[in-house]
Amino acid sequence: MIELAGVAKSFGSLRAVDGIDLRIRRGELFGFIGRNGAGKSTLFKLMLGLVTADAGQVRVGGETVDSPKFRAIRRTLGYLPENVVLYDNLTGLETLHFFARLKGVDVGECVPLLEQVGLSDAAARKVREYSKGMKQRLGFAQALLGNPQLLFLDEPTNGLDPDGIREFYRMLKARQLAGATIVITSHILAEIQQRVDRLAILSAGRIRAVGSVQSLRADINLPLFIEIVSHTDDTRPLEAALRRAPFGKLTIDGRRVAFACPRDAKMTAIAALSALSTRIADLQILEPSLEDVFLSYTEGSA
Amino acid sequence: MNRSNCPQWMPIRVIAGKEFRDRIRNRWVLAISLVFAVFTLAIAYFGAVTQGIVGFQGIEPLIASLVSLTIYLLPLIALLLGFDVLLGERERGTLDLLLSYPINRIELLLGKYVGLAAALTCATLAGFGLAGIVIVVRAPAADWYQYAGFVVSAVLLGWVFLSLAVCVSAVCASRTSASGVAIALWFFFVLVYDLLLLGALVLTGGAALGPLFPLLLLLNPADVFRILNIFGPGDLHTMFGLLSVFPFALAEPLFLGPVLLAWIAAPLGVAAWRFNR
Numbered sequence: 259m260i261e262l263a264g265v266a267k268s269f270g271s272l273r274a275v276d277g278i279d280l281r282i283r284r285g286e287l288f289g290f291i292g293r294n295g296a297g298k299s300t301l302f303k304l305m306l307g308l309v310t311a312d313a314g315q316v317r318v319g320g321e322t323v324d325s326p327k328f329r330a331i332r333r334t335l336g337y338l339p340e341n342v343v344l345y346d347n348l349t350g351l352e353t354l355h356f357f358a359r360l361k362g363v364d365v366g367e368c369v370p371l372l373e374q375v376g377l378s379d380a381a382a383r384k385v386r387e388y389s390k391g392m393k394q395r396l397g398f399a400q401a402l403l404g405n406p407q408l409l410f411l412d413e414p415t416n417g418l419d420p421d422g423i424r425e426f427y428r429m430l431k432a433r434q435l436a437g438a439t440i441v442i443t444s445h446i447l448a449e450i451q452q453r454v455d456r457l458a459i460l461s462a463g464r465i466r467a468v469g470s471v472q473s474l475r476a477d478i479n480l481p482l483f484i485e486i487v488s489h490t491d492d493t494r495p496l497e498a499a500l501r502r503a504p505f506g507k508l509t510i511d512g513r514r515v516a517f518a519c520p521r522d523a524k525m526t527a528i529a530a531l532s533a534l535s536t537r538i539a540d541l542q543i544l545e546p547s548l549e550d551v552f553l554s555y556t557e558g559s560a
Numbered sequence: 561m562n563r564s565n566c567p568q569w570m571p572i573r574v575i576a577g578k579e580f581r582d583r584i585r586n587r588w589v590l591a592i593s594l595v596f597a598v599f600t601l602a603i604a605y606f607g608a609v610t611q612g613i614v615g616f617q618g619i620e621p622l623i624a625s626l627v628s629l630t631i632y633l634l635p636l637i638a639l640l641l642g643f644d645v646l647l648g649e650r651e652r653g654t655l656d657l658l659l660s661y662p663i664n665r666i667e668l669l670l671g672k673y674v675g676l677a678a679a680l681t682c683a684t685l686a687g688f689g690l691a692g693i694v695i696v697v698r699a700p701a702a703d704w705y706q707y708a709g710f711v712v713s714a715v716l717l718g719w720v721f722l723s724l725a726v727c728v729s730a731v732c733a734s735r736t737s738a739s740g741v742a743i744a745l746w747f748f749f750v751l752v753y754d755l756l757l758l759g760a761l762v763l764t765g766g767a768a769l770g771p772l773f774p775l776l777l778l779l780n781p782a783d784v785f786r787i788l789n790i791f792g793p794g795d796l797h798t799m800f801g802l803l804s805v806f807p808f809a810l811a812e813p814l815f816l817g818p819v820l821l822a823w824i825a826a827p828l829g830v831a832a833w834r835f836n837r
Contacts, residue, residue, distance in 0.1 A: 332661060343652050
């Protein structure tokens with residue numbers, strides 16, 4: 259669906275995108291994560307044909323983005339920019355009508371779309387009166403005009419409350435199940451790690467890693483994190499037993515004892531903890547978070 | 561050129577419609593119409609008050625006064641209307657969103673221009689038209705014809721300076737610099753250009769500039785507008801010293817109209833080239 263081959267883009271002396279090769283499959287929910295200035299938004303603009311690559315080729319929907327035929331592809335894609343700005347002097351419904359006409363979409367779609375994003379009651383209000391979250395919802399509604407087969411969503415949950423975020427991902431999942439390909443960026447790594455099929459870690463204009471969250475974790479082989487809670491205030495027997503095993507440094511906080519455990523020592527840890535079961539009130543084995551994975555891949559490259 | 565690259569009418573119409581409606585809704589058209597109508601009526605009735613006369617004194621003095629008023633007012637209005645038309649979208653952050661739709665940069669630019677030109681045309685026609693109805697309702701048909709010619713040429717002058725404004729918006733990097741360039745253009749074409757010509761004529765004794773002089777006048781759209789209106793059946797042109805030497809044979813709407821059209825097309829062409837880069 260989307261192919262990037264050796265794509266590079268500079269702005270003056272800044273190498274914003276530096277030789278990126280990537281394929282995003284049809285029907286995939288694909289995420290980009292990276293620090294500010296990592297090149298995510300530039301990559302979006304390259305994939306949308308809004309800026310021209312200095313080198314390499316970007317193909318979306320089978321067409322190169324600088325080809326005249328890409329105009330037809332634009333009718334099948336939706337875009338929600340980061341910090342979406344719409345026209346303050348228009349109402350929510352007028353905003354959707356304007357974009358629907360521009361896309362050649364039936365304006366009859368607009369009212370149901372406003373209903374979907376929870377803005378029915380605000381349809382007749384001017385956008386200047388909308389909260390940040392409402393503007394974001396309206397921006398999402400414009401991206402959904404014409405039932406696009408390809409969605410580019412740059413920081414789409416900015417300004418949404420927790421209910422709004424859950425509802426947003428529910429709609430996104432429904433679109434994906436209907437066959438849409440979705441490309442998304444987010445700063446909230448915990449949010450994205452539960453939802454994407456695959457993701458790319460971007461740093462300094464380069465892709466540091468691509469894959470599912472599980473495969474990225476496995477590739478980098480970060481240790482698990484084990485946290486146990488002692489039955490009593492005296493944690494010394496636990497500490498003594500755990501120090502004999504090949505684990506990382508123990509962290510003690512009241513009745514809680516935590517330590518890092520290499521993946522290949524997981525069974526050793528479980529055996530050691532089983533022997534101490536009468537002293538343990540609770541136990542948690544935590545996978546490294548996406549934040550840990552991200553930091554491991556990008557350390558020193560920012 | 562591939563057909564997909566050719567400007568298509570539908571996106572131009574959508575953008576133009578929005579620009580036009582925005583100007584209607586924020587009462588821009590109404591305000592400018594009132595300005596034109598009030599000034600026109602005031603000039604028509606009180607233009608000769610220094611000679612102790614009040615009331616409509618005939619079409620020629622009226623047009624002479626209106627030409628001067630229009631040359632000061634209309635270019636300024638058109639430049640202020642359009643100087644940030646593209647920069648505004650860029651600085652607001654809506655440009656990328658618009659261009660992610662099936663619309664190319666040329667269509668966006670043309671849509672903006674057509675919408676603003678329609679708003680400016682409405683304001684010009686409404687302002688001068690309403691005043692014209694009041695003023696020349698009892699005048700002979702020839703006066704009507706002359707007044708209509710003035711209004712049409714005023715519309716063209718507005719389009720020329722709007723085209724220059726859109727060009728400024730495409731070329732400049734920020735609204736601040738664009739506003740400076742727009743005001744500088746107004747100064748140059750409305751105030752400075754004729755002074756420079758006059759100075760050159762005086763310095764050279766007129767001999768060196770002689771054959772070039774008509775051409776140099778055509779390089780200022782404000783002068784083209786003046787010439788279009790003052791070379792009529794009467795001797796109005798004798799009131800405009802510098803321009804009175806313009807060859808009578810060239811002072812024809814069939815020649816000067818296309819010159820103004822070229823003045824519309826050229827800045828738009830530059831704007832399209834720059835915006836498309």
